[in-house]
């Protein structure tokens with residue numbers, strides 16, 4: 001990671017103050033002064049600030065149950081950030097691994113480990129995400145098989161060249177379905193249903209990979225070690 005990020009992760013300094021310390025020569029990497037904040041460092045380097053050895057805090061991996069009318073950004077904008085009202089320290093260091101729309105509820109994975117989150121969201125990973133979808137009008141019994149097949153064969157989304165990857169649609173009731181997709185295009189679920197003539201009025205993410213949402217809306221917990229490592233097992 002960059003030297004300035006390492007300083008922030010091992011002290012209470014913000015980025016500006018970390019850069020100032022680097023520029024004034026207070027930071028040594030393996031005994032040598034380094035004045036460039038963008039230099040890459042790792043755990044087995046010895047890094048000191050004013051002679052004191054620094055140790056980066058361990059990465060954090062969280063499950064957050066996002067409420068509706070909140071956004072997956074660290075700061076409040078038109079809607080409050082999903083972190084508002086949650087008792088989580090140093091939220092500016094965190095980012096989400098796969099955003100949800102403001103009106104979507106459910107599972108959001110949050111971390112300060114950029115490699116881990118990139119590995120989940122990179123398109124080649126084909127990580128499964130499962131949603132409960134509410135529709136404005138019912139799916140008639142005669143259409144069920146055709147729709148399941150259309151989602152499985154791939155849909156042509158507006159503005160996209162390629163069909164969507166095979167998706168698994170399970171009809172739970174005339175207006176409620178469970179959909180599992182392995183992509184993360186912008187508004188993907190809403191656009192998939194729009195492609196077959198339905199409007200999504202409720203959307204909730206219940207699962208990413210093997211990680212299942214199991215906490216109350218508006219709360220969070222740390223992921224278990226098994227949950228963190230579970231993303232290494234699928235390609």
Ligand code: URA
Pocket residue numbers: 099100101102104186187188189190191203
């Ligand atoms: N697909 C959508 O359309 N919206 C979301 O929030 C997530 C997936």
